[in-house]
Amino acid sequence: MTTGRPQGTGLLEVDGLTAGYGAAPVLHDVDLTVGAGRIVAVLGANGAGKTTLLRTISGLLPAAAGRITFDGVDLRGVKVERMVRHGIAHVPEGRGVVTELTVDENLRLGNLWRRRPKKRGGLDEIYDLFPALAGRKNHLGHQLSGGERQMLAIGRALAARPRLLLLDEPSLGLAPKLTAQILGLLRDLRDRTGLAVLLVEQNVRSALSIADEGVVLNLGRIAARERADKLAGDADLRHAYLGF
Amino acid sequence: MDRFLYLTFDGLSRGAVYAAFALALVLIWRAARIVNFAQGAMAVATAYAGYSVADATGSYWLGFLVAVTGGLVLGAVVERVVMRFVDHSSPLNGVVVALGLVLIIQGVLGMIYGDGYRPAPAPFSRDAFEIGGIAILSRYDLFVFAAVGAVVVLLTLLFTRTATGLRMRAAAFAPDVSRLLGVPVGGMLTLGWALAAAVGSLAGMLVLPTELGLHPNAMDLLFVSAFTAAVVGGLDSPVGAVVGGLVVGLLLAYVGGYLGATVAPMAVLVLLVVVLLGRPDGLFARAKARTA
Numbered sequence: 001m002t003t004g005r006p007q008g009t010g011l012l013e014v015d016g017l018t019a020g021y022g023a024a025p026v027l028h029d030v031d032l033t034v035g036a037g038r039i040v041a042v043l044g045a046n047g048a049g050k051t052t053l054l055r056t057i058s059g060l061l062p063a064a065a066g067r068i069t070f071d072g073v074d075l076r077g078v079k080v081e082r083m084v085r086h087g088i089a090h091v092p093e094g095r096g097v098v099t100e101l102t103v104d105e106n107l108r109l110g111n112l113w114r115r116r117p118k119k120r121g122g123l124d125e126i127y128d129l130f131p132a133l134a135g136r137k138n139h140l141g142h143q144l145s146g147g148e149r150q151m152l153a154i155g156r157a158l159a160a161r162p163r164l165l166l167l168d169e170p171s172l173g174l175a176p177k178l179t180a181q182i183l184g185l186l187r188d189l190r191d192r193t194g195l196a197v198l199l200v201e202q203n204v205r206s207a208l209s210i211a212d213e214g215v216v217l218n219l220g221r222i223a224a225r226e227r228a229d230k231l232a233g234d235a236d237l238r239h240a241y242l243g244f
Numbered sequence: 245m246d247r248f249l250y251l252t253f254d255g256l257s258r259g260a261v262y263a264a265f266a267l268a269l270v271l272i273w274r275a276a277r278i279v280n281f282a283q284g285a286m287a288v289a290t291a292y293a294g295y296s297v298a299d300a301t302g303s304y305w306l307g308f309l310v311a312v313t314g315g316l317v318l319g320a321v322v323e324r325v326v327m328r329f330v331d332h333s334s335p336l337n338g339v340v341v342a343l344g345l346v347l348i349i350q351g352v353l354g355m356i357y358g359d360g361y362r363p364a365p366a367p368f369s370r371d372a373f374e375i376g377g378i379a380i381l382s383r384y385d386l387f388v389f390a391a392v393g394a395v396v397v398l399l400t401l402l403f404t405r406t407a408t409g410l411r412m413r414a415a416a417f418a419p420d421v422s423r424l425l426g427v428p429v430g431g432m433l434t435l436g437w438a439l440a441a442a443v444g445s446l447a448g449m450l451v452l453p454t455e456l457g458l459h460p461n462a463m464d465l466l467f468v469s470a471f472t473a474a475v476v477g478g479l480d481s482p483v484g485a486v487v488g489g490l491v492v493g494l495l496l497a498y499v500g501g502y503l504g505a506t507v508a509p510m511a512v513l514v515l516l517v518v519v520l521l522g523r524p525d526g527l528f529a530r531a532k533a534r535t536a
Contacts, residue, residue, distance in 0.1 A: 058424060060420065060423075080423040080424060081423045081426050081427060081428050081429065082426070083424070083426075084425060084426035085426060089425075090424045092420070092421065096421035098421060100413070100417045101417065105410055105413075105414075108407075108410060109422070109427070110425060112407055112410065112411055112426065112427060113426025113427070160426070
Protein backbone atom coordinates (compact mmCIF):
# COMPACT_ATOMS: atom_id res chain seq x y z
CA MET A 1 0.00 0.00 0.00
CA THR A 2 1.33 3.40 -0.96
CA THR A 3 0.12 6.59 0.62
CA GLY A 4 3.12 8.74 -0.22
CA ARG A 5 2.86 11.85 -2.37
CA PRO A 6 2.32 11.09 -6.04
CA GLN A 7 4.92 11.91 -8.62
CA GLY A 8 4.24 15.12 -10.55
CA THR A 9 3.30 13.61 -13.89
CA GLY A 10 -0.45 13.90 -13.96
CA LEU A 11 -2.90 15.98 -15.93
CA LEU A 12 -4.58 16.95 -12.66
CA GLU A 13 -2.36 17.43 -9.64
CA VAL A 14 -3.82 18.08 -6.21
CA ASP A 15 -1.25 18.89 -3.52
CA GLY A 16 -1.91 19.27 0.19
CA LEU A 17 -5.48 20.38 -0.41
CA THR A 18 -7.48 21.54 2.59
CA ALA A 19 -11.00 22.73 1.92
CA GLY A 20 -14.55 22.71 3.21
CA TYR A 21 -17.54 24.80 4.11
CA GLY A 22 -16.92 27.85 6.26
CA ALA A 23 -14.36 27.54 8.99
CA ALA A 24 -14.49 23.75 9.38
CA PRO A 25 -12.46 21.94 6.73
CA VAL A 26 -13.84 18.73 5.29
CA LEU A 27 -10.69 17.81 3.40
CA HIS A 28 -7.31 17.69 5.09
CA ASP A 29 -4.03 17.71 3.19
CA VAL A 30 -5.29 15.69 0.24
CA ASP A 31 -2.87 14.69 -2.52
CA LEU A 32 -4.13 13.25 -5.75
CA THR A 33 -2.97 12.75 -9.32
CA VAL A 34 -5.04 11.93 -12.36
CA GLY A 35 -3.03 11.20 -15.49
CA ALA A 36 -4.31 11.70 -19.00
CA GLY A 37 -6.34 8.70 -20.12
CA ARG A 38 -6.73 7.41 -16.57
CA ILE A 39 -9.83 6.73 -14.51
CA VAL A 40 -9.33 7.36 -10.82
CA ALA A 41 -12.11 6.29 -8.47
CA VAL A 42 -12.58 8.19 -5.22
CA LEU A 43 -14.13 5.87 -2.66
CA GLY A 44 -15.24 6.27 0.90
CA ALA A 45 -18.17 6.40 3.24
CA ASN A 46 -20.80 9.14 3.27
CA GLY A 47 -19.26 12.32 4.59
CA ALA A 48 -15.72 11.30 3.71
CA GLY A 49 -15.36 14.41 1.57
CA LYS A 50 -15.73 12.94 -1.93
CA THR A 51 -18.18 15.53 -3.25
CA THR A 52 -16.28 18.32 -1.49
CA LEU A 53 -13.16 17.21 -3.34
CA LEU A 54 -14.84 17.51 -6.74
CA ARG A 55 -16.49 20.82 -5.87
CA THR A 56 -13.16 22.27 -4.77
CA ILE A 57 -11.36 21.12 -7.91
CA SER A 58 -13.98 22.74 -10.15
CA GLY A 59 -13.90 25.93 -8.10
CA LEU A 60 -17.41 25.79 -6.61
CA LEU A 61 -15.71 25.78 -3.21
CA PRO A 62 -12.57 27.73 -2.38
CA ALA A 63 -9.46 25.87 -1.25
CA ALA A 64 -8.25 26.90 2.20
CA ALA A 65 -4.75 25.58 1.51
CA GLY A 66 -2.86 23.55 -1.04
CA ARG A 67 -2.45 23.59 -4.80
CA ILE A 68 -4.54 22.33 -7.68
CA THR A 69 -2.92 22.36 -11.10
CA PHE A 70 -4.34 21.16 -14.38
CA ASP A 71 -1.98 20.56 -17.25
CA GLY A 72 0.52 22.81 -15.52
CA VAL A 73 -1.97 25.64 -14.95
CA ASP A 74 -2.57 26.72 -11.38
CA LEU A 75 -6.34 26.54 -10.91
CA ARG A 76 -6.43 28.67 -7.76
CA GLY A 77 -8.26 31.86 -8.57
CA VAL A 78 -9.67 30.47 -11.82
CA LYS A 79 -13.40 31.19 -11.84
CA VAL A 80 -15.84 28.30 -12.00
CA GLU A 81 -17.12 29.45 -15.38
CA ARG A 82 -13.59 29.39 -16.82
CA MET A 83 -12.87 25.77 -15.81
CA VAL A 84 -14.53 24.32 -18.87
CA ARG A 85 -12.20 26.38 -21.06
CA HIS A 86 -9.28 24.66 -19.41
CA GLY A 87 -10.80 21.29 -20.27
CA ILE A 88 -12.54 20.33 -17.04
CA ALA A 89 -16.19 19.27 -17.04
CA HIS A 90 -17.99 18.55 -13.77
CA VAL A 91 -21.19 16.51 -13.61
CA PRO A 92 -22.49 17.36 -10.16
CA GLU A 93 -24.29 15.07 -7.78
CA GLY A 94 -28.00 15.05 -8.52
CA ARG A 95 -27.05 15.42 -12.18
CA GLY A 96 -27.83 19.06 -12.77
CA VAL A 97 -30.01 18.62 -15.82
CA VAL A 98 -31.78 21.94 -16.39
CA THR A 99 -35.30 20.59 -16.09
CA GLU A 100 -36.92 23.61 -17.75
CA LEU A 101 -34.91 23.15 -20.94
CA THR A 102 -35.27 20.46 -23.57
CA VAL A 103 -32.85 17.59 -24.05
CA ASP A 104 -31.38 19.28 -27.11
CA GLU A 105 -31.02 22.63 -25.33
CA ASN A 106 -29.30 20.95 -22.40
CA LEU A 107 -26.84 19.30 -24.76
CA ARG A 108 -26.22 22.54 -26.63
CA LEU A 109 -25.32 24.14 -23.32
CA GLY A 110 -22.30 21.87 -23.20
CA ASN A 111 -20.98 23.58 -26.30
CA LEU A 112 -21.82 27.16 -25.35
CA TRP A 113 -18.65 28.03 -23.49
CA ARG A 114 -17.10 28.71 -26.86
CA ARG A 115 -17.49 32.32 -27.90
CA ARG A 116 -18.80 31.11 -31.23
CA PRO A 117 -20.46 27.77 -30.60
CA LYS A 118 -20.21 25.40 -33.51
CA LYS A 119 -23.46 25.00 -35.37
CA ARG A 120 -24.22 21.52 -34.11
CA GLY A 121 -21.07 21.25 -32.01
CA GLY A 122 -20.72 17.53 -32.53
CA LEU A 123 -24.02 16.84 -30.81
CA ASP A 124 -24.80 14.07 -33.27
CA GLU A 125 -21.88 12.21 -31.80
CA ILE A 126 -23.40 12.53 -28.33
CA TYR A 127 -26.73 11.26 -29.63
CA ASP A 128 -24.87 8.31 -31.12
CA LEU A 129 -23.40 7.56 -27.70
CA PHE A 130 -26.83 7.84 -26.05
CA PRO A 131 -29.44 6.70 -28.58
CA ALA A 132 -32.12 6.90 -25.88
CA LEU A 133 -31.72 10.69 -25.88
CA ALA A 134 -31.94 11.01 -29.66
CA GLY A 135 -35.60 10.07 -29.61
CA ARG A 136 -36.39 12.64 -26.93
CA LYS A 137 -34.64 15.74 -28.22
CA ASN A 138 -37.60 18.01 -27.65
CA HIS A 139 -38.69 16.62 -24.28
CA LEU A 140 -38.17 18.87 -21.29
CA GLY A 141 -35.63 17.78 -18.69
CA HIS A 142 -38.28 17.11 -16.07
CA GLN A 143 -40.00 14.60 -18.36
CA LEU A 144 -36.96 12.31 -18.35
CA SER A 145 -36.36 9.26 -16.21
CA GLY A 146 -33.47 9.16 -13.77
CA GLY A 147 -31.35 7.15 -16.18
CA GLU A 148 -32.04 9.49 -19.06
CA ARG A 149 -31.14 12.49 -16.93
CA GLN A 150 -27.84 10.87 -16.02
CA MET A 151 -27.09 10.17 -19.66
CA LEU A 152 -28.04 13.74 -20.53
CA ALA A 153 -25.80 15.20 -17.82
CA ILE A 154 -22.84 13.09 -18.92
CA GLY A 155 -23.56 13.71 -22.60
CA ARG A 156 -23.70 17.44 -21.96
CA ALA A 157 -20.36 17.32 -20.15
CA LEU A 158 -18.85 15.36 -23.04
CA ALA A 159 -20.23 17.91 -25.52
CA ALA A 160 -17.89 20.40 -23.84
CA ARG A 161 -14.97 18.24 -25.12
CA PRO A 162 -13.22 18.02 -21.76
CA ARG A 163 -9.89 16.39 -21.10
CA LEU A 164 -10.95 15.65 -17.51
CA LEU A 165 -14.40 14.61 -16.42
CA LEU A 166 -15.36 15.03 -12.77
CA LEU A 167 -18.23 12.66 -12.18
CA ASP A 168 -20.18 12.59 -8.92
CA GLU A 169 -22.17 9.44 -8.15
CA PRO A 170 -23.29 8.50 -11.65
CA SER A 171 -24.95 5.31 -10.37
CA LEU A 172 -27.16 7.09 -7.84
CA GLY A 173 -30.71 5.84 -8.28
CA LEU A 174 -29.94 3.90 -11.45
CA ALA A 175 -30.60 0.26 -12.27
CA PRO A 176 -27.43 -1.86 -12.18
CA LYS A 177 -27.66 -2.57 -15.89
CA LEU A 178 -27.75 1.13 -16.72
CA THR A 179 -24.87 1.82 -14.33
CA ALA A 180 -22.80 -0.84 -16.08
CA GLN A 181 -23.67 0.68 -19.44
CA ILE A 182 -22.60 4.17 -18.39
CA LEU A 183 -19.39 2.99 -16.77
CA GLY A 184 -18.61 0.89 -19.84
CA LEU A 185 -19.01 4.00 -21.95
CA LEU A 186 -16.52 5.88 -19.77
CA ARG A 187 -14.01 3.08 -20.21
CA ASP A 188 -14.45 3.20 -23.98
CA LEU A 189 -14.00 6.96 -24.03
CA ARG A 190 -10.85 6.66 -21.96
CA ASP A 191 -9.42 4.08 -24.34
CA ARG A 192 -10.56 5.81 -27.50
CA THR A 193 -10.03 9.50 -26.72
CA GLY A 194 -7.68 9.59 -23.75
CA LEU A 195 -10.33 11.15 -21.52
CA ALA A 196 -9.32 11.30 -17.86
CA VAL A 197 -12.03 10.70 -15.27
CA LEU A 198 -12.15 11.43 -11.57
CA LEU A 199 -15.04 9.27 -10.50
CA VAL A 200 -16.78 9.56 -7.14
CA GLU A 201 -18.85 6.50 -6.52
CA GLN A 202 -20.63 4.74 -3.67
CA ASN A 203 -20.86 1.60 -5.73
CA VAL A 204 -17.31 0.42 -5.06
CA ARG A 205 -17.34 -2.77 -7.10
CA SER A 206 -18.60 -1.07 -10.24
CA ALA A 207 -16.20 1.84 -9.84
CA LEU A 208 -13.16 -0.37 -9.35
CA SER A 209 -14.17 -2.54 -12.30
CA ILE A 210 -13.40 0.30 -14.71
CA ALA A 211 -10.91 2.41 -12.74
CA ASP A 212 -7.15 2.32 -13.13
CA GLU A 213 -6.59 3.52 -9.63
CA GLY A 214 -8.66 3.81 -6.45
CA VAL A 215 -8.25 6.42 -3.76
CA VAL A 216 -9.93 5.87 -0.41
CA LEU A 217 -10.99 8.94 1.51
CA ASN A 218 -11.70 8.60 5.20
CA LEU A 219 -12.86 11.59 7.24
CA GLY A 220 -11.37 13.93 4.68
CA ARG A 221 -7.95 12.33 4.52
CA ILE A 222 -6.46 9.94 2.01
CA ALA A 223 -6.49 6.57 3.72
CA ALA A 224 -5.24 4.54 0.79
CA ARG A 225 -4.18 4.87 -2.81
CA GLU A 226 -3.82 1.72 -4.83
CA ARG A 227 -4.18 0.17 -8.24
CA ALA A 228 -7.84 -0.62 -8.73
CA ASP A 229 -7.41 -4.38 -9.10
CA LYS A 230 -5.23 -4.59 -6.00
CA LEU A 231 -7.65 -2.43 -4.02
CA ALA A 232 -10.56 -4.68 -5.01
CA GLY A 233 -8.53 -7.65 -3.78
CA ASP A 234 -7.38 -6.10 -0.50
CA ALA A 235 -9.80 -7.58 2.00
CA ASP A 236 -8.51 -5.63 5.02
CA LEU A 237 -8.89 -2.30 3.28
CA ARG A 238 -12.30 -3.18 1.96
CA HIS A 239 -13.51 -4.14 5.41
CA ALA A 240 -11.99 -1.10 7.06
CA TYR A 241 -13.23 1.61 4.73
CA LEU A 242 -15.50 0.31 2.05
CA GLY A 243 -17.81 -2.00 3.99
CA PHE A 244 -17.78 -5.15 1.91
CA MET B 245 -72.08 47.70 -30.25
CA ASP B 246 -70.17 50.73 -31.54
CA ARG B 247 -69.18 51.61 -28.06
CA PHE B 248 -68.13 48.04 -27.36
CA LEU B 249 -65.89 48.00 -30.42
CA TYR B 250 -64.39 51.34 -29.51
CA LEU B 251 -63.69 50.19 -25.96
CA THR B 252 -62.22 46.92 -27.19
CA PHE B 253 -59.68 48.62 -29.42
CA ASP B 254 -58.92 51.19 -26.77
CA GLY B 255 -58.37 48.35 -24.28
CA LEU B 256 -56.12 46.41 -26.64
CA SER B 257 -54.03 49.47 -27.32
CA ARG B 258 -53.57 50.19 -23.63
CA GLY B 259 -53.15 46.49 -22.98
CA ALA B 260 -50.27 46.30 -25.44
CA VAL B 261 -48.35 48.81 -23.32
CA TYR B 262 -49.18 46.93 -20.11
CA ALA B 263 -48.00 43.78 -21.86
CA ALA B 264 -44.64 45.33 -22.69
CA PHE B 265 -44.23 46.62 -19.18
CA ALA B 266 -45.31 43.30 -17.67
CA LEU B 267 -42.81 41.59 -19.95
CA ALA B 268 -40.08 43.75 -18.44
CA LEU B 269 -41.13 42.64 -14.95
CA VAL B 270 -41.20 38.98 -16.04
CA LEU B 271 -37.74 39.23 -17.59
CA ILE B 272 -36.23 40.32 -14.28
CA TRP B 273 -38.30 37.91 -12.25
CA ARG B 274 -37.13 35.00 -14.36
CA ALA B 275 -33.51 36.10 -14.22
CA ALA B 276 -33.24 37.22 -10.61
CA ARG B 277 -36.42 36.28 -8.70
CA ILE B 278 -36.99 39.95 -7.92
CA VAL B 279 -40.11 41.97 -8.71
CA ASN B 280 -38.51 45.20 -9.82
CA PHE B 281 -40.74 47.75 -8.15
CA ALA B 282 -38.39 50.46 -9.45
CA GLN B 283 -39.25 49.63 -13.08
CA GLY B 284 -41.75 52.50 -13.35
CA ALA B 285 -39.44 55.10 -11.85
CA MET B 286 -36.56 53.90 -14.03
CA ALA B 287 -38.77 54.20 -17.12
CA VAL B 288 -39.82 57.75 -16.17
CA ALA B 289 -36.19 58.74 -15.64
CA THR B 290 -35.23 57.57 -19.12
CA ALA B 291 -38.34 59.21 -20.60
CA TYR B 292 -37.25 62.57 -19.09
CA ALA B 293 -33.85 62.05 -20.68
CA GLY B 294 -35.46 61.10 -23.99
CA TYR B 295 -37.79 64.10 -24.09
CA SER B 296 -34.97 66.44 -23.05
CA VAL B 297 -32.98 65.25 -26.05
CA ALA B 298 -36.07 65.47 -28.26
CA ASP B 299 -36.68 69.07 -27.09
CA ALA B 300 -33.05 70.05 -27.62
CA THR B 301 -32.67 68.47 -31.05
CA GLY B 302 -36.21 68.68 -32.33
CA SER B 303 -36.13 64.99 -33.20
CA TYR B 304 -38.62 62.76 -31.38
CA TRP B 305 -36.91 59.66 -32.73
CA LEU B 306 -33.51 60.64 -31.40
CA GLY B 307 -35.16 61.14 -28.02
CA PHE B 308 -36.90 57.79 -28.34
CA LEU B 309 -33.57 56.13 -29.06
CA VAL B 310 -31.96 57.88 -26.10
CA ALA B 311 -34.77 56.74 -23.78
CA VAL B 312 -34.52 53.07 -24.81
CA THR B 313 -30.70 52.99 -24.78
CA GLY B 314 -30.83 54.88 -21.50
CA GLY B 315 -33.02 52.07 -20.17
CA LEU B 316 -30.45 49.52 -21.30
CA VAL B 317 -27.68 51.37 -19.46
CA LEU B 318 -29.74 52.18 -16.37
CA GLY B 319 -30.84 48.54 -16.03
CA ALA B 320 -27.26 47.30 -16.23
CA VAL B 321 -26.08 49.90 -13.72
CA VAL B 322 -28.87 49.13 -11.24
CA GLU B 323 -27.99 45.43 -11.38
CA ARG B 324 -24.23 45.91 -11.17
CA VAL B 325 -24.16 48.66 -8.57
CA VAL B 326 -27.19 47.92 -6.40
CA MET B 327 -29.04 44.66 -6.88
CA ARG B 328 -25.97 42.44 -7.06
CA PHE B 329 -25.18 43.37 -3.46
CA VAL B 330 -28.65 42.74 -2.06
CA ASP B 331 -28.87 39.73 0.22
CA HIS B 332 -31.44 37.51 -1.48
CA SER B 333 -32.06 35.19 1.47
CA SER B 334 -35.40 36.94 1.98
CA PRO B 335 -37.46 38.09 -1.01
CA LEU B 336 -38.43 41.23 0.89
CA ASN B 337 -34.86 42.58 0.77
CA GLY B 338 -34.98 43.09 -2.99
CA VAL B 339 -38.42 44.68 -2.74
CA VAL B 340 -37.34 47.15 -0.08
CA VAL B 341 -34.20 48.12 -2.02
CA ALA B 342 -36.28 48.58 -5.19
CA LEU B 343 -38.74 50.81 -3.33
CA GLY B 344 -35.77 52.80 -2.02
CA LEU B 345 -34.62 53.24 -5.62
CA VAL B 346 -38.09 54.54 -6.50
CA LEU B 347 -37.82 57.23 -3.82
CA ILE B 348 -34.32 58.22 -4.90
CA ILE B 349 -35.14 58.36 -8.61
CA GLN B 350 -38.38 60.28 -8.10
CA GLY B 351 -36.64 62.65 -5.68
CA VAL B 352 -33.80 63.35 -8.09
CA LEU B 353 -36.21 63.84 -11.00
CA GLY B 354 -38.23 66.28 -8.90
CA MET B 355 -35.08 68.23 -8.06
CA ILE B 356 -34.01 68.48 -11.68
CA TYR B 357 -37.32 68.87 -13.50
CA GLY B 358 -39.68 70.14 -10.82
CA ASP B 359 -42.98 68.70 -9.71
CA GLY B 360 -45.18 69.93 -12.57
CA TYR B 361 -46.40 67.99 -15.58
CA ARG B 362 -44.31 68.46 -18.70
CA PRO B 363 -45.72 67.76 -22.13
CA ALA B 364 -44.93 64.37 -23.67
CA PRO B 365 -45.97 64.75 -27.29
CA ALA B 366 -46.77 61.73 -29.44
CA PRO B 367 -44.88 61.13 -32.69
CA PHE B 368 -48.09 60.31 -34.58
CA SER B 369 -51.60 61.67 -34.57
CA ARG B 370 -53.80 60.30 -31.83
CA ASP B 371 -56.97 61.08 -33.79
CA ALA B 372 -58.71 57.84 -34.60
CA PHE B 373 -59.60 56.80 -38.12
CA GLU B 374 -63.29 56.29 -38.64
CA ILE B 375 -64.20 52.92 -40.01
CA GLY B 376 -67.90 52.54 -40.74
CA GLY B 377 -68.65 55.62 -38.68
CA ILE B 378 -66.85 54.38 -35.55
CA ALA B 379 -63.60 55.91 -34.40
CA ILE B 380 -61.49 52.85 -33.72
CA LEU B 381 -57.75 53.25 -34.09
CA SER B 382 -55.35 56.13 -34.39
CA ARG B 383 -52.00 56.15 -36.13
CA TYR B 384 -50.47 56.28 -32.69
CA ASP B 385 -52.32 53.09 -31.66
CA LEU B 386 -50.89 51.34 -34.72
CA PHE B 387 -47.43 52.53 -33.73
CA VAL B 388 -47.95 51.13 -30.22
CA PHE B 389 -49.07 47.75 -31.58
CA ALA B 390 -46.14 47.62 -34.00
CA ALA B 391 -43.58 48.58 -31.34
CA VAL B 392 -44.86 46.09 -28.76
CA GLY B 393 -45.21 43.41 -31.43
CA ALA B 394 -41.62 43.99 -32.52
CA VAL B 395 -40.41 43.70 -28.90
CA VAL B 396 -42.28 40.44 -28.40
CA VAL B 397 -40.94 38.96 -31.64
CA LEU B 398 -37.36 40.09 -30.96
CA LEU B 399 -37.36 38.77 -27.40
CA THR B 400 -38.84 35.47 -28.57
CA LEU B 401 -36.14 35.14 -31.22
CA LEU B 402 -33.45 36.07 -28.72
CA PHE B 403 -34.53 33.50 -26.16
CA THR B 404 -35.38 30.62 -28.48
CA ARG B 405 -32.99 31.02 -31.40
CA THR B 406 -29.71 32.42 -30.10
CA ALA B 407 -26.86 31.06 -28.02
CA THR B 408 -27.05 34.10 -25.74
CA GLY B 409 -30.76 33.48 -25.14
CA LEU B 410 -30.07 29.88 -24.18
CA ARG B 411 -27.26 31.03 -21.88
CA MET B 412 -29.63 33.52 -20.25
CA ARG B 413 -32.34 30.92 -19.68
CA ALA B 414 -29.89 28.36 -18.32
CA ALA B 415 -28.28 30.94 -16.00
CA ALA B 416 -31.71 31.88 -14.65
CA PHE B 417 -32.94 28.31 -14.10
CA ALA B 418 -29.74 26.66 -12.85
CA PRO B 419 -26.95 29.11 -12.01
CA ASP B 420 -24.48 26.62 -10.52
CA VAL B 421 -24.81 24.10 -13.33
CA SER B 422 -24.52 26.90 -15.87
CA ARG B 423 -21.32 28.13 -14.26
CA LEU B 424 -19.84 24.65 -14.51
CA LEU B 425 -20.69 24.70 -18.22
CA GLY B 426 -18.89 27.99 -18.69
CA VAL B 427 -21.87 30.35 -18.76
CA PRO B 428 -20.95 33.76 -17.27
CA VAL B 429 -23.96 33.86 -14.95
CA GLY B 430 -23.29 37.35 -13.57
CA GLY B 431 -23.03 38.79 -17.07
CA MET B 432 -26.28 37.13 -18.11
CA LEU B 433 -28.00 38.69 -15.09
CA THR B 434 -26.73 42.14 -16.04
CA LEU B 435 -27.90 41.60 -19.60
CA GLY B 436 -31.33 40.50 -18.35
CA TRP B 437 -31.71 43.67 -16.27
CA ALA B 438 -30.53 45.82 -19.16
CA LEU B 439 -32.99 44.28 -21.60
CA ALA B 440 -35.85 44.46 -19.11
CA ALA B 441 -35.21 48.10 -18.31
CA ALA B 442 -35.00 48.93 -22.02
CA VAL B 443 -38.38 47.28 -22.59
CA GLY B 444 -39.74 49.18 -19.58
CA SER B 445 -38.43 52.45 -21.01
CA LEU B 446 -40.03 51.68 -24.34
CA ALA B 447 -43.34 51.03 -22.59
CA GLY B 448 -42.94 54.33 -20.76
CA MET B 449 -42.34 56.22 -23.99
CA LEU B 450 -45.43 54.58 -25.47
CA VAL B 451 -47.76 55.30 -22.58
CA LEU B 452 -46.72 58.79 -21.49
CA PRO B 453 -48.20 60.62 -24.52
CA THR B 454 -51.58 58.99 -23.76
CA GLU B 455 -51.59 60.17 -20.15
CA LEU B 456 -51.18 63.56 -18.52
CA GLY B 457 -47.52 63.88 -19.52
CA LEU B 458 -44.15 63.68 -17.83
CA HIS B 459 -44.08 63.70 -14.05
CA PRO B 460 -41.82 61.87 -11.58
CA ASN B 461 -44.82 59.77 -10.49
CA ALA B 462 -46.28 59.38 -13.98
CA MET B 463 -45.78 55.60 -14.12
CA ASP B 464 -47.09 54.71 -10.67
CA LEU B 465 -50.57 53.73 -11.80
CA LEU B 466 -49.25 52.01 -14.90
CA PHE B 467 -46.96 49.98 -12.68
CA VAL B 468 -49.95 48.67 -10.71
CA SER B 469 -51.72 47.64 -13.91
CA ALA B 470 -48.62 46.04 -15.40
CA PHE B 471 -47.77 44.26 -12.16
CA THR B 472 -51.31 42.88 -12.11
CA ALA B 473 -50.87 41.79 -15.73
CA ALA B 474 -47.64 39.98 -14.87
CA VAL B 475 -49.21 38.24 -11.86
CA VAL B 476 -52.33 37.31 -13.84
CA GLY B 477 -50.14 35.69 -16.48
CA GLY B 478 -47.84 34.08 -13.96
CA LEU B 479 -44.61 35.93 -13.19
CA ASP B 480 -42.60 33.19 -14.88
CA SER B 481 -44.38 33.30 -18.21
CA PRO B 482 -43.59 35.80 -21.01
CA VAL B 483 -46.65 34.62 -22.93
CA GLY B 484 -48.66 35.10 -19.76
CA ALA B 485 -47.36 38.66 -19.43
CA VAL B 486 -48.57 39.55 -22.91
CA VAL B 487 -51.97 37.92 -22.44
CA GLY B 488 -52.23 39.38 -18.93
CA GLY B 489 -51.43 42.84 -20.30
CA LEU B 490 -54.19 42.61 -22.90
CA VAL B 491 -56.67 41.27 -20.31
CA VAL B 492 -55.93 44.12 -17.92
CA GLY B 493 -56.15 46.65 -20.76
CA LEU B 494 -59.57 45.33 -21.82
CA LEU B 495 -60.80 45.18 -18.23
CA LEU B 496 -59.77 48.78 -17.64
CA ALA B 497 -61.43 49.91 -20.87
CA TYR B 498 -64.72 48.07 -20.28
CA VAL B 499 -65.02 48.98 -16.60
CA GLY B 500 -63.96 52.56 -17.31
CA GLY B 501 -66.32 52.80 -20.27
CA TYR B 502 -69.41 51.22 -18.78
CA LEU B 503 -69.05 51.88 -15.05
CA GLY B 504 -66.99 55.06 -14.95
CA ALA B 505 -63.34 55.97 -14.97
CA THR B 506 -63.08 56.21 -11.20
CA VAL B 507 -64.00 52.55 -10.74
CA ALA B 508 -61.42 51.25 -13.23
CA PRO B 509 -58.32 51.20 -11.00
CA MET B 510 -60.34 49.32 -8.39
CA ALA B 511 -61.26 46.67 -10.96
CA VAL B 512 -57.56 46.01 -11.51
CA LEU B 513 -57.03 45.45 -7.80
CA VAL B 514 -60.06 43.16 -7.66
CA LEU B 515 -58.61 41.16 -10.55
CA LEU B 516 -55.27 40.95 -8.72
CA VAL B 517 -56.92 39.68 -5.55
CA VAL B 518 -59.10 37.16 -7.41
CA VAL B 519 -56.12 35.72 -9.29
CA LEU B 520 -53.97 35.60 -6.17
CA LEU B 521 -56.71 33.74 -4.30
CA GLY B 522 -57.74 31.41 -7.11
CA ARG B 523 -54.50 30.74 -8.98
CA PRO B 524 -51.59 32.28 -7.13
CA ASP B 525 -49.06 31.01 -9.69
CA GLY B 526 -50.88 32.80 -12.48
CA LEU B 527 -52.93 31.54 -15.37
CA PHE B 528 -49.94 30.48 -17.45
CA ALA B 529 -47.68 28.99 -14.80
CA ARG B 530 -46.36 25.60 -15.75
CA ALA B 531 -47.09 22.70 -13.47
CA LYS B 532 -44.54 22.64 -10.69
CA ALA B 533 -41.75 20.37 -11.79
CA ARG B 534 -38.56 22.13 -11.02
CA THR B 535 -36.81 19.90 -8.55
CA ALA B 536 -33.93 17.47 -9.12
